[in-house]
Amino acid sequence: MGHISIPRLTHHIGQTVTLRGWVQTLRDQKHMQFIILRNPTGTVQVALEKQQNPGLAKIASTLTRESAVRLTGRVVQNPHVRLGGIEIHLADLHIENRAASPLPIEPFGKGLPGLEPRLNWRHLDLRRPESHLLFQVQTTVEAAMRNFWYQEGFIEIHTPKLMGSASESGAELFELPYFDTTAYLAQSSQFYKQMAMAAGFDKVFEIGPVFRANPSFTSRHDTEFTSVDVEIAWIESHADLMAFEEQWLCDVLSTVRNTHGEAIAEHFGSEIIVPERPFPHIAMEEAVARLAERGYTPPSEKLGDLCPQGERLLGEYIRETFGHEFVFLTDYPVSVRPFYHRRYPENLAVTKSFDLLWKGLELTTGAQREHRPDILAAQAQEKGLLLEPLRFYLDFFKYGCPPHGGFGFGLTRMLMVLLGCNNVREVTYLWGPKRLYP
Amino acid sequence: MGHISIPRLTHHIGQTVTLRGWVQTLRDQKHMQFIILRNPTGTVQVALEKQQNPGLAKIASTLTRESAVRLTGRVVQNPHVRLGGIEIHLADLHIENRAASPLPIEPFGKGLPGLEPRLNWRHLDLRRPESHLLFQVQTTVEAAMRNFWYQEGFIEIHTPKLMGSASESGAELFELPYFDTTAYLAQSSQFYKQMAMAAGFDKVFEIGPVFRANPSFTSRHDTEFTSVDVEIAWIESHADLMAFEEQWLCDVLSTVRNTHGEAIAEHFGSEIIVPERPFPHIAMEEAVARLAERGYTPPSEKLGDLCPQGERLLGEYIRETFGHEFVFLTDYPVSVRPFYHRRYPENLAVTKSFDLLWKGLELTTGAQREHRPDILAAQAQEKGLLLEPLRFYLDFFKYGCPPHGGFGFGLTRMLMVLLGCNNVREVTYLWGPKRLYP
Numbered sequence: 001m002g003h004i005s006i007p008r009l010t011h012h013i014g015q016t017v018t019l020r021g022w023v024q025t026l027r028d029q030k031h032m033q034f035i036i037l038r039n040p041t042g043t044v045q046v047a048l049e050k051q052q053n054p055g056l057a058k059i060a061s062t063l064t065r066e067s068a069v070r071l072t073g074r075v076v077q078n079p080h081v082r083l084g085g086i087e088i089h090l091a092d093l094h095i096e097n098r099a100a101s102p103l104p105i106e107p108f109g110k111g112l113p114g115l116e117p118r119l120n121w122r123h124l125d126l127r128r129p130e131s132h133l134l135f136q137v138q139t140t141v142e143a144a145m146r147n148f149w150y151q152e153g154f155i156e157i158h159t160p161k162l163m164g165s166a167s168e169s170g171a172e173l174f175e176l177p178y179f180d181t182t183a184y185l186a187q188s189s190q191f192y193k194q195m196a197m198a199a200g201f202d203k204v205f206e207i208g209p210v211f212r213a214n215p216s217f218t219s220r221h222d223t224e225f226t227s228v229d230v231e232i233a234w235i236e237s238h239a240d241l242m243a244f245e246e247q248w249l250c251d252v253l254s255t256v257r258n259t260h261g262e263a264i265a266e267h268f269g270s271e272i273i274v275p276e277r278p279f280p281h282i283a284m285e286e287a288v289a290r291l292a293e294r295g296y297t298p299p300s301e302k303l304g305d306l307c308p309q310g311e312r313l314l315g316e317y318i319r320e321t322f323g324h325e326f327v328f329l330t331d332y333p334v335s336v337r338p339f340y341h342r343r344y345p346e347n348l349a350v351t352k353s354f355d356l357l358w359k360g361l362e363l364t365t366g367a368q369r370e371h372r373p374d375i376l377a378a379q380a381q382e383k384g385l386l387l388e389p390l391r392f393y394l395d396f397f398k399y400g401c402p403p404h405g406g407f408g409f410g411l412t413r414m415l416m417v418l419l420g421c422n423n424v425r426e427v428t429y430l431w432g433p434k435r436l437y438p
Numbered sequence: 439m440g441h442i443s444i445p446r447l448t449h450h451i452g453q454t455v456t457l458r459g460w461v462q463t464l465r466d467q468k469h470m471q472f473i474i475l476r477n478p479t480g481t482v483q484v485a486l487e488k489q490q491n492p493g494l495a496k497i498a499s500t501l502t503r504e505s506a507v508r509l510t511g512r513v514v515q516n517p518h519v520r521l522g523g524i525e526i527h528l529a530d531l532h533i534e535n536r537a538a539s540p541l542p543i544e545p546f547g548k549g550l551p552g553l554e555p556r557l558n559w560r561h562l563d564l565r566r567p568e569s570h571l572l573f574q575v576q577t578t579v580e581a582a583m584r585n586f587w588y589q590e591g592f593i594e595i596h597t598p599k600l601m602g603s604a605s606e607s608g609a610e611l612f613e614l615p616y617f618d619t620t621a622y623l624a625q626s627s628q629f630y631k632q633m634a635m636a637a638g639f640d641k642v643f644e645i646g647p648v649f650r651a652n653p654s655f656t657s658r659h660d661t662e663f664t665s666v667d668v669e670i671a672w673i674e675s676h677a678d679l680m681a682f683e684e685q686w687l688c689d690v691l692s693t694v695r696n697t698h699g700e701a702i703a704e705h706f707g708s709e710i711i712v713p714e715r716p717f718p719h720i721a722m723e724e725a726v727a728r729l730a731e732r733g734y735t736p737p738s739e740k741l742g743d744l745c746p747q748g749e750r751l752l753g754e755y756i757r758e759t760f761g762h763e764f765v766f767l768t769d770y771p772v773s774v775r776p777f778y779h780r781r782y783p784e785n786l787a788v789t790k791s792f793d794l795l796w797k798g799l800e801l802t803t804g805a806q807r808e809h810r811p812d813i814l815a816a817q818a819q820e821k822g823l824l825l826e827p828l829r830f831y832l833d834f835f836k837y838g839c840p841p842h843g844g845f846g847f848g849l850t851r852m853l854m855v856l857l858g859c860n861n862v863r864e865v866t867y868l869w870g871p872k873r874l875y876p
Contacts, residue, residue, distance in 0.1 A: 003640070003672075020672045022638060022838050040640050068838040070672075097809055099838040123834050126637035132593075135639070139594040143584065155570075156577040157867050158664045158849075161599070161647050176614035176623075178661075179653055185614075192868060199564035200460060201573070202441070202478050208646060209599050215617055223616075226596045234441075234458045234508075371535055396561050400460050400506040400537040411596075429595050430630060 006042035009086050012075045016091065019044070022127065023067045023099075024108060026060075033060050035090075036083070037071065040132055045081050046073060048090040059093055066099040066107075066124070115425060122430055130267045134427060137260050138415060142207060144255035145228065148248050154203040154230075159192030161185060161209065165389040172212045174223075185211035188408060190340075191393045193231040194369060197404040198396035203232045207411070222412070222424055222431065231406030238342075238352040238368040241405050242328050245356060245364065246279045249326075256418065270420035273325060279356075280322045283331040287314055304333035308362075315360025330354040339379040341367040342405075356407075358417045366407025373397035444480030447524050450513045454529065457482070460565065461505045461537075462546060464498075471498050473528075474521070475509065478570055483519050484511060486528040497531055504537040504545075504562070553863060560868055568705045572865060575698050576853060580645060582693035583666065586686050592641040592668075597630030599623060599647065603827040610650045612661075623649035626846060628778075629831045631669040632807060635842040636834035641670045645849070660850070660862055660869065669844030676780075676790040676806045679843050680766050683794060683802065684717045687764075694856065708858035711763060717794075718760045721769040725752055742771035746800075753798025768792040777817040779805040780843075794845075796855045804845025811835035 004017050021039030035046040050057040063069070073088035081087045105113045105121045107128050112118065118125040125131060149156075162183045174185040186192075188210050196204040210227040235241060256264075257272040264270050282290070284304060291298075291306070296313050298306055306314060306329070318327040332353045334343060341351040353367035370376045377387055377394055387394065415427040425431040442455050459477030473484040488495040501507070511526035519525045543551045543559045545566050550556065556563040563569060587594075600621045612623040624630075626648050634642040648665040673679060694702075695710040702708050720728070722742060729736075729744070734751050736744055744752060744767070756765040770791045772781060779789035791805035808814045814835055818828055825832065853865040863869040 020840065038638075040638065066838040068840040096841055097811075097835065097839045100836045103837060121833075123633050123636035124837060126634075126639070131637070132639065135593045135595065139588070139592070142594055143588055146581065146584070150577070150581055154577070155573045156580055157573065158647065160662060160868050162649070162662050174614055174616070176612055178612070179651075195561050195868065196564075198561035199569070200476075200478065201564070201570065209596065211600070213617075224598060224600055373535075395559075397535065398538045399541060399562060400504040401535045402458065402506040403534055430598050430633065 003039050003041050006039065006044045007084065009044060009075050009088075010084065013077055013086075014075065016072060016074050017088070018070065018072045019046075019088065020070045020096075021068070023063050023065055023069060026063050026065060028061050033057060033090075035060070035063065035071075037069070037088075038127075043083055044086060044088060045083050046071060046088040046090050053090075056090060056093060059095070060090070062098070063095065064099045064101045066103055066127070067095055068097040068099075070094045070096055115423065119425060119431055133260065133263055133267050134415065134419060135429070137256060137264065137418065138411070138427075140256055140259050141252055141411070141414070141418075144252040145207075145248065146205075147255075148251050149203070149205050149230075152203060154205050155196070155201050157189075157193065157196055157201075157204050157206050158208065159186070159189040159195075159206055161211070163191075164392075172214045174211050174213045187212055188227060189229045190408075191396075193229055193406060194340075194393075194404070195396055197231055197233045197369075197371075198399070198401040200233075200402075202234070203230075205230050222428065225424070225428070226411040228409035228411050229406065230409070231404060233402045233404040235368060235403060235405050238330070238354055238366065238405055241366050241368070241407055242281070242330075242354055242356075243278070245366070245407060245409075246275075246277050246326070246328075250274055250277060253418075264419065268419045268421075270418065272418065275324060275326050279326040279328055280318055280324050281328045281330055281354075282314070282318070284329060284333065285331065287329055290314075290317055302336065305336040311357055311362055312360035315357055318357075319359075325359050327357050328354045329357060337367065339383040339385060340369050340376060342370045343379075352405075354407075356409075358414070361413055361417055362410075363413050363417075364407045364409045366405065368403070368405035371397055371401045371403050373401075441477050441479050444477065444482045445522065447482060447513050447526075448522065451515055451524075452513065454510060454512050455526070456508060456510045457484075457526065458508045458534075459506070461501050461503055461507060464501050464503060466499050471495060471528075473498070473501065473509075475507070475526075481521055482524060482526060483521050484509060484526040484528050491528075494528065494531060497533070498528070500536070501533065502537045502539045504541060504565070505533055506535040506537075508532045508534055553861065557863060557869055571698065571701055571705050572853070572857060573867070575694060575702065575856065576849070576865075578694055578697050579690055579849070579852070579856075582690040583645075583686065584643075585693075586689050587641070587643050587668075590641060592643050593634070593639050595627075595631065595634055595639075595642050595644050596646065597624070597627040597633075597644055599649070601629075602830075610652045612649050612651045625650055626665060627667045628846075629834075631667055631844060632778075632831075632842070633834055635669055635671045635807075635809075636837070636839040638671075638840075640672070641668075643668050660866065663862070663866070664849040666847035666849050667844065668847070669842060671840045671842040673806060673841060673843050676768070676792055676804065676843055679804050679806070679845055680719070680768075680792055680794075681716070683804070683845060683847075684713075684715050684764070684766075688712055688715060691856075702857065706857045706859075708856065710856065713762060713764050717764040717766055718756055718762050719766045719768055719792075720752070720756070722767060722771065723769065725767055728752075728755055740774065743774040749795055749800055750798035753795055756795075757797075763797050765795050766792045767795060775805070777821040777823060778807050778814060780808045781817075790843075792845075794847075796852070799851055799855055800848075801851050801855075802845045802847045804843065806841070806843035809835055809839045809841050811839075 021037045024036040024038040027034040033048045037044050037046050072092040073090045076089050078087045079085050105117050107124050163186050189206050206229045211224050254274045261272050331350050337351045337353050341353045344350050355362050356364035412424045412427050459475045462474040462476040465472040471486045475484050510530040511528045514527050516525045517523050543555050545562050601624050627644050644667045649662050692712045699710050769788050775789045775791050779791045782788050793800050794802035850862045850865050
């Protein structure tokens with residue numbers, strides 16, 4: 001199952017080894033055959049002098065690029081070989097799976113294919129070492145997030161993805177027949193993670209899929225994506241959440257830099273900067289005023305909010321003013337926030353909420369929640385919601401629900417900024433919505 | 439946000455502390471008031487001599503059981519108090535959220551309510567320390583699984599839950615309108631994790647939801663559950679997978695025993711035994727023969743397979759014969775396995791597959807996969823499947839897919855056996871299918 005590490009073959013000179021991997025290139029010359037074999041540990045040259053073993057040469061001559069092979073040979077020093085001064089003298093070759101030819105896309109050709117064909121042939125596109133690195137980074141990011149939570153005593157929950165009513169609003173909701181009734185796909189774990197607060201769990205997290213019936217084809221949206229969710233009880237205000245989140249994020253970025261910093265620089269040309277704490281904060285009202293000075297007007301339908309372009313401009317303003325890549329944008333007006341966000345007692349038009357932007361891209365929406373049942377119900381009605389479909393949710397607050405709050409965090413958006421990619425599709429394992437097979 | 443640990447209050451004698459938690463009981467006597475305060479760290483008695491602070495006594499007298507409160511008081515030694523010989527002399531009390539009275543269920547009453555009312559009021563049911571422990575155990579189980587994978591160089595993937603065609607069969611499939619087409623909820627990550635193999639990822643895992651439109655109300659089934667999925671490239675046979683799985687599982691059980699063994703014994707009366715390796719193996723044909731000797735006949739529609747009762751009997755046979763709680767049941771006939779399971783070259787009627795049973799309950803189905811495209815397509819057609827909806831999947835095997843295999847593992851089933859519960863509903867955070875709100 002495991003591989004002998006190709007970079008460590010220098011420790012096996014003179015020995016016979018078995019290697020598994022893919023035929024990245026094949027040169028079939030008059031007297032010699034050369035294979036560049038690739039596997040997740042690296043690439044190595046394999047050579048065969050044809051007259052030494054004509055039967056084996058015949059098998060090798062049937063190879064196609066990207067075929068999966070298992071081969072055996074002796075490790076030999078050869079200072080003329082560019083790949084580590086090492087080559088394998090082929091002794092045996094088994095073709096596990098011959099690649100059809102031509103390949104539908106050329107993952108290793110000069111110049112990448114376009115994004116569409118790459119996504120159509122994702123399993124070939126993912127063979128590039130950059131793609132492997134991307135998912136190694138994702139693995140490290142999540143491991144670091146989790147380790148931080150474990151140390152802080154968080155409990156992991158798996159909330160239902162099939163719901164009986166809309167979690168936040170009726171818009172962008174997938175609906176499906178569920179035996180003799182109707183169910184909806186969860187747009188977030190919002191209500192369910194709040195249930196954990198009502199259950200007396202101090203701190204919970206979940207990493208899981210959420211669904212938005214948004215036919216949008218922008219570079220920032222998806223109908224299905226991985227949401228990172230955190231909810232914490234007994235907070236004083238949303239300031240506790242921001243302090244938590246920035247500490248957590250610095251820890252994660254520090255781990256990513258230590259583990260993959262060099263490889264990310266090499267493959268993505270992106271430098272990981274572990275940000276200084278505390279992150280800059282700016283209230284929405286002030287952000288709008290600062291951006292107005294720079295000639296930005298929010299779209300009329302988003303009064304008191306920013307559009308993605310405004311967020312980018314704010315990112316630039318923060319970078320220029322504070323030399324920081326992150327900013328907590330706080331104190332959103334009630335009009336642009338969901339009913340369950342808590343409001344300032346001294347200013348009921350403003351919520352105790354925040355977004356976190358990284359280089360001008362929204363990663364997080366968070367807030368202290370309203371946990372007083374009468375006020376919560378009134379806020380829902382004020383937003384035009386019916387109380388009956390919310391009954392199960394509103395019941396969470398009737399029997400001793402502590403003050404709490406939390407945030408949701410977009411994993412793919414973070415990876416996008418981290419690696420300097422331009423599109424969530426590149427950092428998503430298999431991107432819909434049109435690409436539904438299988 | 440954090441709590442002062444109640445068991446460690448003995449280190450704070452004479453000090454004034456602030457505690458947060460729930461009013462588990464309240465005794466309002468003529469001269470004294472006593473509250474038992476509970477939070478995730480434990481329970482402690484809080485006392486107030488009424489005439490010392492009549493205003494505070496008045497507030498305390500309005501308390502109801504399960505209200506969420508924040509209180510301040512002095513830590514005092516009192517050898518008459520059963521809870522650690524400690525009590526808090528109340529100085530201040532803030533009711534964060536008053537519980538309505540009566541409670542719809544009594545989580546701390548004598549005798550548990552029935553399972554239905556408990557699930558209907560899950561946020562109250564989850565307040566019991568056993569429930570907290572259950573989800574702490576789940577958190578530890580998943581952390582241990584992941585740590586093992588991280589050390590082995592696994593990559594974490596998040597596969598789509600919205601699919602364009604059935605992943606395994608058309609049965610038990612949730613279907614939903616997806617813009618101008620139809621999508622299906624993934625019944626497993628099977629095809630997608632195999633895509634990672636075609637992409638040259640060596641070892642991948644995923645923990646995520648899967649969906650089965652099974653209206654079944656047995657104690658072992660759910661329409662949505664958390665599946666633990668593993669897929670490994672370059673295996674020689676399914677024996678590699680079983681060897682991996684048993685090592686992984688022993689590591690997880692050892693961590694659970696070290697972390698929660700005593701608490702599990704106290705709350706669930708269940709002892710965690712880290713099993714000996716290798717686990718017993720038995721081929722299906724032999725299992726059927728051994729059970730026939732004990733008077734068991736498999737149902738005619740499952741010829742060559744066992745029904746749940748047969749699995750329980752096999753668990754008993756293995757325990758009696760080998761003194762072991764686990765058994766790998768191997769070599770299922772083709773008729774009861776999906777088309778993509780690889781077959782023995784010397785016996786094409788039998789698959790290189792296995793289930794893992796724990797105390798007679800199936801936890802895992804695994805197999806080496808057929809990775810040769812022509813044979814795979816032929817096996818699909820033999821099962822009556824159309825190739826066109828499988829096109830995207832079959833393409834994985836055309837361009838150099840290495841030999842591979844993997845298994846799926848039911849998280850809730852494992853927790854059920856681990857804690858000696860009788861029903862997946864008890865170990866599921868919020869159980870459907872009828873309980874769809876929110």
